[in-house]
Amino acid sequence: MVHSDEQAQAGGAHMAAREDDIAFRIIDLLLAHGLSTAPLHYAVAHAHLDGSHPAISAAIDAQRTQGKPFDACFMAELYEEHLAAEAIRHACGVGSDVARLLDGLLDQLQQADAGSSNFKASLDENIGRLDPAGSSQHLKTVAQRLLEAALKASESNDVLKQNLEVADQEARQLRSELARHRRETLTDPLTGLLNRRGMELEMARVFADEADGQSAMLVLDIDHFKHVNDTYGHAVGDVVIRKVAQAVRQLIPEGAVPVRYGGEEFAVLLPPCSPEQACGVAEKIRRSIEKLRLVRRHDKLAIAQFTLSVGVAMRALGDDLEGLFQRADQALYRAKSGGRNQVMLAA
Numbered sequence: 019m020v021h022s023d024e025q026a027q028a029g030g031a032h033m034a035a036r037e038d039d040i041a042f043r044i045i046d047l048l049l050a051h052g053l054s055t056a057p058l059h060y061a062v063a064h065a066h067l068d069g070s071h072p073a074i075s076a077a078i079d080a081q082r083t084q085g086k087p088f089d090a091c092f093m094a095e096l097y098e099e100h101l102a103a104e105a106i107r108h109a110c111g112v113g114s115d116v117a118r119l120l121d122g123l124l125d126q127l128q129q130a131d132a133g134s135s136n137f138k139a140s141l142d143e144n145i146g147r148l149d150p151a152g153s154s155q156h157l158k159t160v161a162q163r164l165l166e167a168a169l170k171a172s173e174s175n176d177v178l179k180q181n182l183e184v185a186d187q188e189a190r191q192l193r194s195e196l197a198r199h200r201r202e203t204l205t206d207p208l209t210g211l212l213n214r215r216g217m218e219l220e221m222a223r224v225f226a227d228e229a230d231g232q233s234a235m236l237v238l239d240i241d242h243f244k245h246v247n248d249t250y251g252h253a254v255g256d257v258v259i260r261k262v263a264q265a266v267r268q269l270i271p272e273g274a275v276p277v278r279y280g281g282e283e284f285a286v287l288l289p290p291c292s293p294e295q296a297c298g299v300a301e302k303i304r305r306s307i308e309k310l311r312l313v314r315r316h317d318k319l320a321i322a323q324f325t326l327s328v329g330v331a332m333r334a335l336g337d338d339l340e341g342l343f344q345r346a347d348q349a350l351y352r353a354k355s356g357g358r359n360q361v362m363l364a365a
């Protein structure tokens with residue numbers, strides 16, 4: 019027994035030492051690439067260094083081999099692709115387990131409470147029927163005791179019920195926190211639009227709901243965005259991304275689902291409409307971006323005009339979301355190769 023306790027302690031100590039070692043290596047890795055120790059970076063680095071996510075390690079190795087930047091965008095992409103779904107699944111699983119448990123407990127409690135109230139009522143009624151002057155006095159005393167016992171049981175039930183109601187309240191709060199967590203996991207923090215994960219879940223849900231209508235997909239991409247970043251810096255690049263997201267959000271009809279699915283790449287699932295209406299929305303967004311004039315705040319430098327290319331595809335019978343997206347993406351490619359700053363409708 020002592021032996022196995024020692025073994026367990028030694029095992030625990032070994033694991034703790036290994037975790038410490040990983041923690042140091044994570045910090046080394048993040049510092050070496052100029053990355054902050056933000057939870058997202060830490061999670062990706064941890065998944066890589068503890069060997070639990072070979073796909074993340076392979077992507078990191080490939081990025082290094084190809085000499086591509088090991089930056090915040092890359093870390094966010096890895097998190098989105100490999101870890102976000104896990105976090106959502108875990109959060110939703112925990113939430114529904116807690117809720118199921120509490121629903122079951124409350125049901126049982128209500129049944130127990132109803133049972134003991136009935137018991138009390140029936141005893142009350144029977145005691146009332148006994149004759150106090152008759153030989154049943156003894157019976158009445160016994161029944162009185164039973165009533166007291168039932169009352170006590172009912173009181174302790176009340177306390178239990180109150181406790182469980184508090185627990186139920188807490189579970190509801192937990193459920194709403196989990197819902198908030200889920201929303202955050204599906205949202206791009208820079209623009210507030212749905213992210214790639216949100217696209218996979220939310221857009222797919224709306225797409226399935228609109229199975230009968232001819233909805234449309236817009237795929238939008240900022241032109242020469244690398245040049246914007248290289249010329250004015252990453253912070254201005256971020257402002258440009260936010261401005262495009264704002265224009266998209268303001269100019270799409272109600273019921274449309276906008277997402278930022280990549281760095282400077284956006285998509286919108288439009289509710290059922292004609293090709294002219296879909297292209298009209300795309301054109302409005304393109305024009306509003308073309309007209310934008312930004313000035314860098316700290317030195318009042320005027321940012322050169324930037325533009326947007328858009329591919330549009332109409333949903334056809336039997337289309338799945340991916341097929342529709344790909345046709346819109348091909349149309350975008352033609353818009354780019356045709357000179358950019360234009361809208362192209364897929365054949």
Ligand SMILES: Nc1nc2c(ncn2[C@@H]2O[C@H](COP(=O)(O)OP(=O)(O)OP(=O)(O)O)[C@@H](O)[C@H]2O)c(=O)[nH]1
Nearest residue numbers: 091239240241242243244245247252255256281282
């Ligand atoms: N500022 C900023 N830049 C980002 C972000 N995500 C990706 N990028 C940058 O976006 C740029 C994308 O460049 P490319 O894919 O070469 O495309 P492009 O320069 O827009 O060229 P075309 O699409 O062909 O017109 C890269 O420089 C990325 O580093 C982000 O969140 N913020």
